Amino acid sequence: MISVGDLSKYYQVHKRPPGLKAAVRSVFRRSYTTVKAVDGITFDIRPGERVGFLGPNGAGKTTTLKVLAGLLHPTSGDVRVDGHVPRRREHVFLKKIMLVTGQKQQLLWDLPPAETFELNRAIYDVPNAEFRETIAELTELLELGDLVTKPTRQLSLGERMKCELAASLIHRPKVLFMDEPTIGLDVSMQAVIRTFIKRYNELRGATILLTSHYMDDVAALCPRVIVIDKGRLSYNGGLDALVRQVRPEKRVVLHLQSPVSPAALAPLGKVVAHDTAEAVLQVAQEAVNATVTRALATLPVQDLTVENAPLEEVMSELFARSRAARESEQEAALP
Amino acid sequence: MKLPATARALPSLFKVGFAEAVAYRAEFLVWMFSTTMPLIMLALWCAVARDAPVERFGQKEFVAYFLATFIVRQLTGSWVAWEMNFEIRRGTLALRLLRPIHPMLTFAVQNLSAQPLRLVVALPMAAIWLGSVGAGQLSRDPVLWIAFGAAMLGSWLVTFLTSFAIGCLAFFMESSIKIMEAWLTLFFVFSGYIIPVELFPPAVRVVGDWLPFRYQIGLPVELMTAAHDRQAALALLGGQWVWVSVMLGGAILLWRRGLERFAAYGG
Numbered sequence: 001m002i003s004v005g006d007l008s009k010y011y012q013v014h015k016r017p018p019g020l021k022a023a024v025r026s027v028f029r030r031s032y033t034t035v036k037a038v039d040g041i042t043f044d045i046r047p048g049e050r051v052g053f054l055g056p057n058g059a060g061k062t063t064t065l066k067v068l069a070g071l072l073h074p075t076s077g078d079v080r081v082d083g084h085v086p087r088r089r090e091h092v093f094l095k096k097i098m099l100v101t102g103q104k105q106q107l108l109w110d111l112p113p114a115e116t117f118e119l120n121r122a123i124y125d126v127p128n129a130e131f132r133e134t135i136a137e138l139t140e141l142l143e144l145g146d147l148v149t150k151p152t153r154q155l156s157l158g159e160r161m162k163c164e165l166a167a168s169l170i171h172r173p174k175v176l177f178m179d180e181p182t183i184g185l186d187v188s189m190q191a192v193i194r195t196f197i198k199r200y201n202e203l204r205g206a207t208i209l210l211t212s213h214y215m216d217d218v219a220a221l222c223p224r225v226i227v228i229d230k231g232r233l234s235y236n237g238g239l240d241a242l243v244r245q246v247r248p249e250k251r252v253v254l255h256l257q258s259p260v261s262p263a264a265l266a267p268l269g270k271v272v273a274h275d276t277a278e279a280v281l282q283v284a285q286e287a288v289n290a291t292v293t294r295a296l297a298t299l300p301v302q303d304l305t306v307e308n309a310p311l312e313e314v315m316s317e318l319f320a321r322s323r324a325a326r327e328s329e330q331e332a333a334l335p
Numbered sequence: 336m337k338l339p340a341t342a343r344a345l346p347s348l349f350k351v352g353f354a355e356a357v358a359y360r361a362e363f364l365v366w367m368f369s370t371t372m373p374l375i376m377l378a379l380w381c382a383v384a385r386d387a388p389v390e391r392f393g394q395k396e397f398v399a400y401f402l403a404t405f406i407v408r409q410l411t412g413s414w415v416a417w418e419m420n421f422e423i424r425r426g427t428l429a430l431r432l433l434r435p436i437h438p439m440l441t442f443a444v445q446n447l448s449a450q451p452l453r454l455v456v457a458l459p460m461a462a463i464w465l466g467s468v469g470a471g472q473l474s475r476d477p478v479l480w481i482a483f484g485a486a487m488l489g490s491w492l493v494t495f496l497t498s499f500a501i502g503c504l505a506f507f508m509e510s511s512i513k514i515m516e517a518w519l520t521l522f523f524v525f526s527g528y529i530i531p532v533e534l535f536p537p538a539v540r541v542v543g544d545w546l547p548f549r550y551q552i553g554l555p556v557e558l559m560t561a562a563h564d565r566q567a568a569l570a571l572l573g574g575q576w577v578w579v580s581v582m583l584g585g586a587i588l589l590w591r592r593g594l595e596r597f598a599a600y601g602g
Contacts, residue, residue: 066429066599070432071597072597072598073595073597089432091340091436094433094434095435098433099433104427104429104430110355110358110359111351111354111355116351119348120434122344122346122347122348123347123435123436125340125343125344
């Protein structure tokens with residue numbers, strides 16, 4: 001469904017030091033630097049897949065999504081979405097896709113969302129019967145109720161995001177690019193949006209490529225992740241495999257009946273967190289059974305869970321490793 | 336025969352565009368009343384013509400000319416260059432680019448959707464104009480009235496396409512607003528907006544005839560005030576539509592080249 005081959009996108013950025021002198025100088029001589037937002041990435045996504053597209057700020061995620069949506073022309077490389085070259089922006093292509101961003105909205109600010117829905121129906125040439133069916137479906141899934149008849153400016157951020165999603169799906173896109181769809185939303189609204197995205201994917205078989213800094217979004221929605229950093233691909237595969245690869249250790253969380261001393265915990269594994277009611281131990285995967293048995297035998301354990309390391313920690317470790325690898329690459333390149 | 340999808344979308348685009356114009360009616364009315372320069376020029380030129388006419392313009396002719404100028408300006412104005420600058424710089428143009436309809440068309444429809452509101456001001460002014468000119472002075476030649484209609488459309492197109500093309504320059508520079516303002520300065524001088532083109536010195540008039548500005552205001556005003564016979568009117572109309580074609584070509588070229596540079600900043 002999506003095929004990206006050796007994609008690069010470079011920007012020429014005007015650079016000027018602060019101050020009046022530099023401002024005057026820049027009138028006569030402007031200096032530019034090349035920023036490699038995306039630097040030769042390759043990946044494929046199958047129809048109906050939900051894939052997380054992850055990376056730190058400035059990694060090139062949004063740039064890649066914009067190239068895939070036809071908004072940006074790539075500097076080089078081959079990009080296809082359902083057989084179309086996005087930068088050509090053929091109408092048949094635009095009718096198949098949608099880019100939803102948490103920071104920009106298509107809803108008409110001073111008019112009710114229903115007006116945007118009607119506008120999109122007309123622009124995407126959606127037959128009336130299909131439009132009514134889609135609206136009924138989206139109203140139920142997103143619990144829109146009478147939100148659609150209030151002016152957009154009077155809606156809360158979460159309500160606007162729900163209406164934004166509905167407006168984006170009027171034409172039932174086959175490919176959905178989502179850039180931080182839950183940014184700024186409270187925890188319960190994030191959960192609503194997540195559930196909705198998953199149901200839309202299951203209902204319509206849509207392919208979803210999602211960026212998010214909230215690892216809960218990724219854990220709930222994306223069996224597969226693609227990680228980029230400084231424009232380069234650093235991981236492409238299953239989320240579970242990524243966790244096993246970066247943080248093979250498990251977390252044993254002990255809920256305690258009464259406080260225990262750090263000395264009592266130390267022989268069981270590395271103590272990651274510890275207070276009067278709870279202790280978290282990090283242990284090698286093969287040592288989990290022994291640790292659990294020993295903890296139950298020696299400590300006042302009320303309850304116990306075994307978990308993977310939090311995804312946030314896995315990601316920051318992965319980014320740190322990529323940074324270190326890049327720095328040593330640069331050092332090696334020095335004369 | 337089934338209409339193309341874009342044509343089928345037009346009624347909804349107009350409906351939403353009008354709803355938006357109504358939502359911003361206060362700002363819109365302020366903008367309309369800020370375009371009262373022809374009324375100031377009317378007072379000024381009437382004072383000049385109090386003792387003796389200026390060429391063929393007596394006080395009555397100046398009243399007819401500048402009221403017509405006000406009406407034409409109301410109905411053919413375009414602010415798309417400002418909108419495009421804002422959307423290109425902020426990256427919100429991306430939202431238009433995602434839709435399967437050419438953004439030039441959506442900008443145009445947005446502009447035209449405000450016409451009913453503009454008519455609220457333009458129609459009473461037209462009644463005053465008719466009262467001051469007298470129905471007997473109007474041309475009886477239907478061809479001239481058809482030419483007037485075509486000139487109004489051409490005037491809006493030259494104005495809109497020029498503004499669109501200058502808006503596209505924001506793809507290449509940080510802002511093209513200053514270029515639009517420079518264009519407007521020339522427009523005020525050469526279009527007949529503050530001085531009827533007929534009153535220019537001959538050399539300046541020759542230069543003005545080769546420029547697009549007269550076709551933005553002067554031509555429809557001249558046709559409205561029956562300043563030309565049929566032959567001269569059609570020749571000028573031909574010149575106007577050459578400019579429509581030039582501006583359309585330029586706007587499309589700048590749009591295509593500019594889009595390759597669009598950075599879609601801002602999320």
